[in-house]
Amino acid sequence: MSHKIVPRVVGLITVVLLLSAAAFxxxxxxx
Amino acid sequence: MKTVxxxxxxxxxxxxxxxxxxxxxxxxxxEVPDRSFSLNFSAAIAYIGFAxxxxxxxxxSRLGAASGAFGNDAxxxxxxxxxxxxxxxxxxxxxLLLFNRYGLAMFNPFDGSVLPLIRAGAVSFYAALLLIxxxxxxxxxxxxxxxxxxxxxxxxxFVLITAAAHIVVISNAIGTFxxxxxxxxxxxxxFIILLSLFFRYRLIKPLQLRKKPWEIISNVAQPxxxxxxxxxxxxxxxxxxxxxxxSWLITGKSPFSFMQHPISMSxxxxxxxxxxxxxxxxxxxxxxxxxxxxKPGRLMWVDGPYGVFSADRExxxxxxLFGGGVGxxxxxxxxxxxxxxGDARPVVLxxxxxxxxxxxxxxELDQLSQKMNLKLVYVIExxxxxxxxxxxxxxxxxxxxxxxxxxxxxxFLCCGPGKYMDAVEDAVASLGxxxxxxxTERFDMV
Numbered sequence: 132m133s134h135k136i137v138p139r140v141v142g143l144i145t146v147v148l149l150l151s152a153a154a155f156x157x158x159x160x161x162x
Numbered sequence: 163m164k165t166v167x168x169x170x171x172x173x174x175x176x177x178x179x180x181x182x183x184x185x186x187x188x189x190x191x192x193e194v195p196d197r198s199f200s201l202n203f204s205a206a207i208a209y210i211g212f213a214x215x216x217x218x219x220x221x222x223s224r225l226g227a228a229s230g231a232f233g234n235d236a237x238x239x240x241x242x243x244x245x246x247x248x249x250x251x252x253x254x255x256x257x258l259l260l261f262n263r264y265g266l267a268m269f270n271p272f273d274g275s276v277l278p279l280i281r282a283g284a285v286s287f288y289a290a291l292l293l294i295x296x297x298x299x300x301x302x303x304x305x306x307x308x309x310x311x312x313x314x315x316x317x318x319x320f321v322l323i324t325a326a327a328h329i330v331v332i333s334n335a336i337g338t339f340x341x342x343x344x345x346x347x348x349x350x351x352x353f354i355i356l357l358s359l360f361f362r363y364r365l366i367k368p369l370q371l372r373k374k375p376w377e378i379i380s381n382v383a384q385p386x387x388x389x390x391x392x393x394x395x396x397x398x399x400x401x402x403x404x405x406x407x408x409s410w411l412i413t414g415k416s417p418f419s420f421m422q423h424p425i426s427m428s429x430x431x432x433x434x435x436x437x438x439x440x441x442x443x444x445x446x447x448x449x450x451x452x453x454x455x456x457k458p459g460r461l462m463w464v465d466g467p468y469g470v471f472s473a474d475r476e477x478x479x480x481x482x483l484f485g486g487g488v489g490x491x492x493x494x495x496x497x498x499x500x501x502x503x504g505d506a507r508p509v510v511l512x513x514x515x516x517x518x519x520x521x522x523x524x525x526e527l528d529q530l531s532q533k534m535n536l537k538l539v540y541v542i543e544x545x546x547x548x549x550x551x552x553x554x555x556x557x558x559x560x561x562x563x564x565x566x567x568x569x570x571x572x573x574f575l576c577c578g579p580g581k582y583m584d585a586v587e588d589a590v591a592s593l594g595x596x597x598x599x600x601x602t603e604r605f606d607m608v
Contacts, residue, residue, distance in 0.1 A: 152184065157199065161197070
């Protein structure tokens with residue numbers, strides 16, 4: 132069932148990576 | 163369970179390596195007061211996109227340990243989808259910069275007024291777009307598999323090198339995140355990992371294969387527009403494989419050749435003399451022009467075996483096998499192997515083809531069904547008027563009609579074109595078969 136699982140995994144990874152990028156940007160942005 | 167643990171470790175390592183530049187960046191950055199959130203976010207997604215692209219090669223570099231946990235077709239699907247995600251992130255990077263005092267000129271690498279660091283980034287960006295476009299539309303663009311493979315390798319390196327130049331120049335000019343020692347060390351380590359994988363794949367592996375040539379002992383045309391190549395090992399014992407696995411066939415002048423194709427073994431996995439056979443359908447340039455001219459006596463190389471699609475790994479009370487067109491080849495290997503081993507478990511083969519004349523191995527399968535517990539169900543798309551078997555496409559009704567009562571405890575193995583496999587997977591699942599018993603191997607790799 133890889134063709135159904137892989138897109139879900141990639142979607143999940145993308146969300147995790149975007150959240151990480153947002154957290155990083157928030158952390159390094161100095162007021 | 164072991165595979166699940168191994169898979170989780172590899173998956174965790176992959177994610178960690180992608181996010182690590184952000185962790186190092188956050189720990190070592192130099193504070194610059196006027197940098198906005200969107201500017202920092204833009205840098206962050208560029209880092210992630212770059213790290214994804216740097217590790218794209220690791221996903222398909224035939225690392226047995228990693229692909230063994232997931233299967234090569236899943237790894238390849240993952241490689242393709244992550245490649246698109248990586249390029250999308252890199253695409254958003256300059257768009258976000260538009261909100262931060264950077265003008266549209268940054269998209270023009272020929273504009274002399276633009277800083278060199280941005281021009282290098284623009285070149286990398288367009289090369290990445292080209293890389294993805296060639297992969298997604300290779301067939302529409304009528305590029306041969308060999309040319310595409312070559313261009314894919316060179317474009318990948320070009321993208322990474324221009325992107326690295328972009329980062330290095332930035333580190334000298336701006337250096338918010340890039341100037342720190344740990345960050346530079348990290349990129350050097352990533353570069354070394356990438357180069358090591360590349361050298362292992364393009365240099366060490368071919369050198370090892372060169373010592374283990376195979377000789378073609380026959381090249382026979384078969385029904386269904388296919389040819390079966392039978393090879394014997396020369397000066398080495400060959401290898402053992404699990405029925406259902408595939409190898410990369412290297413038919414160029416040396417094992418360094420780009421002429422490498424993934425093909426399932428179609429022979430008995432336990433052949434005492436070490437011979438193996440590959441059955442190849444005439445589909446593209448290589449299979450129509452090169453394969454028919456491979457004469458007996460010629461030497462070639464085989465990189466394998468690979469794949470987790472195998473009857474040996476999936477033990478059940480019996481097997482339901484589904485072969486669509488050329489997808490019959492691993493099934494034929496499985497059936498022959500089970501027959502040679504005297505395996506008494508029931509096997510039901512659903513073999514789909516456009517016409518009766520397209521059924522490869524039909525005579526051999528009919529003979530094998532006399533020797534073992536094998537039921538053959540030929541499903542013909544356009545059957546002749548006197549055809550008494552199944553016709554049209556494989557459906558849940560057809561599958562149910564031919565399986566014994568205990569079928570839910572069988573293992574289901576399916577190989578063929580993408581749409582065929584989607585239909586079979588859905589049909590089998592609708593019969594209440596747990597998904598962990600349905601195994602697939604996708605041929606349409608690129």
